[in-house]
Amino acid sequence: MTPRPQYPFSALHGQPQLQLALLLAAIDPQIGGVLIEGPRGTAKSTSARALAELLPGHRFVNLPLGASEEQLLGSLDLQAALQHAEVAFKPGLLARADGGVLYVDEVNLLADGLVDLLLDVCASGVNCIERDGISHQHEARIALVGTMNPEEGELRPQLLDRFGLFVRLGAQLDPATREAIVRSRLAFDRDPAGFVARQRDAQQALVARLEQARARVGELAFGDALHRQVSNLCHAAGVEGVRADLVMLRAAAAHAAWLGQQAIGEADVEAVAELVLAHRRKTPPPESPGAAAGNPPPPASAARQSGQDWGALPPQAVPTAALSGARPLPTKKP
CATH class of the missing domain: 1.10.8.80 (Magnesium chelatase subunit I, C-Terminal domain)
Structure with missing residues (x-):
């Protein structure tokens, strides 16, 4: 059975800051991931899955709330190490997500210990497992995406600080944006393959642009x-x-x-x-x-x-171009 196509990143509407944050985390995973706060129905998981489609291998790994430390990090076969003097590593979710997206829905409900481990690995880009004097490590360059609904609990401030970027999604959208989102979603649901085919050129342009950015950022x-x-x-x-x-x-x-x-x-x-x-x-x-x-x-x-409640900084006019378009003209400073 052919897998159902994923909704393309190039067809996302109405959340430019979310799209920008996700792209930045994909360009440099050591930014520390993106934490998204918002109500249900604001395209959090759709956007994360769409990001994975832009990356090599299209890896998208979902971390369940009930996951154990071993499931996350992986495990070592101590018997094999003792008997055959070799390290037998059973990959965990972090190894599976290497080079792709690791998605944690309702991360505020995940055990603090697991969140700590997760953020440590994503910040360093390396997962190291040690058991009884035996160790193994592997690369884990992961675009981490966590979501939370504050009505269901919050992260400790120490953990909140460790997420690189934060996006708050509002519940209200203007009528034109709502219409564009609904039209696109209906078109995708009725004919996923056709919808993806119509977005192919825009998607390929995004993939190429993201690949170039990932190669350039370290220079x-x-x-x-x-x-x-x-x-x-x-x-x-x-x-x-x-x-x-x-x-x-x-x-x-x-x-x-x-x-x-x-x-x-x-x-x-x-x-x-x-x-x-x-x-x-x-x-x-x-x-x-x-x-x-x-x-x-x-x-x-x-x-x-x-002990205070205040507004955020006033919005800045910044050059966040149309995702699949050419470079924007520079904005004029006031």
Whole structure:
């Protein structure tokens, strides 16, 4: 039986920040994954599966809430090691997801210990298993995608901070966007193969662009001005530690690579800053017209940790081009 085609990334509508965050995590998995907060029916799993279709091997691995540490990391056959002096490794979910997407639905309900292990491996890109003096390691370059509905519980602040990027999805969409989403979904459900065929050129363009970005991102240098900009942003947000600084620099490099640039610029930092700071911010931003207009608040756990509830930074005009189109014109600074 032929597998049912997956909904293509090129046909996603209405969640540009989510799509951007997923692409950045795929370009550089060491960003630390994407945490998506939002109600049901906001295309979280559809978007994650669609991302996997852009990556070599199309690997999409779902981590069940009841998974054990052994299922996640893999296991070693100690008897084989003792009798034959060889390491017999049974791959776990992390090995299966190498080079693809590892999806954790309702990650806030997953045992904290497993979340810790998962984030450690995704940040390092290596899974190491040790049992009774015997060890084995393998590459685990994984685009981690976690989702949560805050009504069903929250992550501890320490775990929240360890997710690289954060996206909050609103329940409301404007009528035109709702219509576009529904039309596309109905067309896909009625004729999946035909729908995917019509998106083939756009999908292939995305695959090629993503492959080029993944090859280019490690060559982009971080200048002194870039370091100062990132440090100032993180300091102003009252962020503890330097994880946010590292993530923001990595994400800015991935953004520049996605746009095909030869250098990382100020606009690249501006494009990713809120994705990095939204779940880490401790200091309320200055009162601004954007804040007064009712921008969405940070995650509830971060707000409670500081004892305050404030608006996010005002939205920035950033060059997030149409995904399958050409590079955008640079935005003008106000």
